[in-house]
Amino acid sequence: MPTTVQIPYIDSVEFFVATVAVGDNKAKCRMPFKGEVLEITGWLATLGTGAGTSTDIQLRNETQGRDLFSSKPTFEVDTATGLLEGGILIASPVFNQNDVLVLDIDAISTGPATMYVRVTCRFIYEVDV
Amino acid sequence: MYLAIDSIPLQYPPMAIDIAPVEPNEQTLADGSFAVTEMSGVSIACRFGNGQAVQAQINELMSLRGNYGMHMLTFEDSRCEQLVKMLVYMPPVLRTGMPPSTRMQFMYGEITMTFKQFNAAISLGHMSLRSATVTVGDDKMQLRMPAAGQIIRIDGYLDALGAGTTTIQVRNLSQTKDYLSTRGDFIAATATGLMENQVLAADLDYMKDDIIALDIDAASAGAARLVVQVWYKHFRP
DSSP: OOOEEEEEEEEEEEEEESSOOSEEEEEEEEOSSEEEEEEEEEEEEEOOBOTTOEEEEEEEETTTTEESEEEOOEEETTTOSOBOBOOEEOSOOEEOTTOEEEEEEEEOOBSOEEEEEEEEEEEEEEEEO | OOEEETTEEOSSOOSEEEEEEOOOEEEEOTTSOEEEEOOOSEEEEEEEOTTSOHHHHHHHHHHHHTTOOEEEEEEEOTTSSSEEEEEEEOOOOOOTTSOOOSSEEEETTEEEEEEEEOOOOOEEEEEEEEEEEOOSEEEEEEEEOSSOEEEEEEEEEEEEOOSSEEEEEEEETTTTEESEEEOEEEETTTOSOBOBSOEEOSOOEEOTTOEEEEEEEEOOTTOEEEEEEEEEEEOOO
16 A cells, blocks of 8 residues: 655745736636645735725635635735735635635726736645655 | 666676665864764665676676766665665775775675665745747747756646637757647636646656746637646756
């Protein structure tokens, strides 16, 4: 009977959205192995305008039908960095192999464009020996 | 006893093979403190002789080693009845008449060659091959591999599917081989944007400095913003 060796490692997957508008499924990634989300970072090349407004995103496990952030990460116009801020992960942001993670845009400021989001995960690579 | 180097059995096999754990590395650090580093792996001491021509044994070991230290060793452990295969470092084989190395000993008509198990670090990761505009053609993006390894998965996403099917291939330019025996498709009718139908080829290895390229073999009208993810494991330094 083969033995399954689990090799945990950390890697990031990228989501890119050229045209930033409110809506679901703006970008997708099918996860190669099971694991959990550790962190999310991002950059909005054109932050847009509107004092006090933000572009809000959500990372959703489409396969399991659940959001991975209890508090959404945002790109804040007032901060003016273009960097993704905030975001609180749910208690168990895990995913199975072949689960599809999707990026939703739930709100935008005025005129944002070109969004890069990196999701850092701990993957569990399994191999039978 | 049976011994093979890179799957080539020795004509002059050893008369004994002893396996021992590698001793911990002990050293005094710059601040005077003492540090012990546990070393992984084992050493495999192969003793040759037993009346066979020593020069012939040395010649065979030199021939099999060549100018490269890393080899795949297959041997019969005296404590079990199965063949053991492992990646090892083989020290240089000296000619007779020269002072013996610390790893190869020459005494009383016998020579002892000590192989050291090599545990290469494994690095898992992925690279993204991208093409903003999706048109038919080879080498839409290339990346040079920083270390030898093996591809373990190929997947991807096409943001704008267009009206038909977009088909891709991932190819090793340096070795002239494809990594998908069945190419990956992005099918507008499925509407997921995710790659479908891809089947990995049997040979998924790559060497350090090999160039990996993305080919688009068919492009759907209106398709745009393609990303192909190649997941790999580097297993050699």
